[in-house]
Amino acid sequence: MNQLQLVDFTSAPSPCDMVRAADVIVVNSSAGKDSQAMLDYVAELAAEAGVSDRVTVVHNDLGTTDTGIPIEWPGTADLARRQAEHYGFPFVITRREKGGLYQQLRNERLKFPGPGLGRWCTSDQKTSQAMKVVTRLAKEHKRSRGLKVYSGEPVKVLYCLGLRAQESPGRARKPVIEEDHSAWSDLRTVTRWNPILHWTETEVWDRIKASGVPYHPAYDEGMTRLSCSLCVLASRDDLIRAARLRPDLAAEYAALETELDHQFRADMSMADIIAAASERQKEHS
């Protein structure tokens, strides 16, 4: 049974009513442009509704390789913190206890994630970790009101994500609001909200520039997305650019391809990406 239930949009509340109705508002931030624009938007709505004190920003840190090279773009977690602090919101960083993305790949999964191979990178490294924060915040909400954790009305959690329809056909099929019944319990209800789902990239950048809040310098290097520098879902162009900008990380992924005897992606290996990056480097020099 599908545990995500679409909300009837014809009777859906306004964005301001969405935040006003929530007891706990969790904003997921990768520190990328879409998260950043979404955070700015939610901050405005929360201020308008007088519920800014209900917002917490969560960043899921994906860890480093065994030699200490960050999987995300350097400075990402710190940027996510600064963005949250700009709005005065509490900030939480999560890390998977059993290991980051590289360790999970090398020691547990033994295959790169991706289409047809499962998106365990997102579910295990991001969603599961963020849900632990949701649980903690829901408990704190009850206790702060002198209530027993598992009695009475469940805490209403609004779980905000910066997904945009333009990014992929899969995202284009997502609704703006979904009730996540798989995350419901006596403690909490969780409503997933994609408030900028139908924003264009131009609208995202306009919002960021108007806010004056710093964005990640990788965008000025030509990257179109942030999060993992070498994302299994990225375009070939972004991957080649990332391999040029982060040759040490690309080399570690290529070595892992050999060790696991499994290609980074069905349509291109990390070795191919590195070779293309090297060609492009020659063209530019």
Ligand code: SF4
């Ligand atoms: S950025 Fe890409 S590789 Fe990294 S967790 Fe997300 S989907 Fe997986």
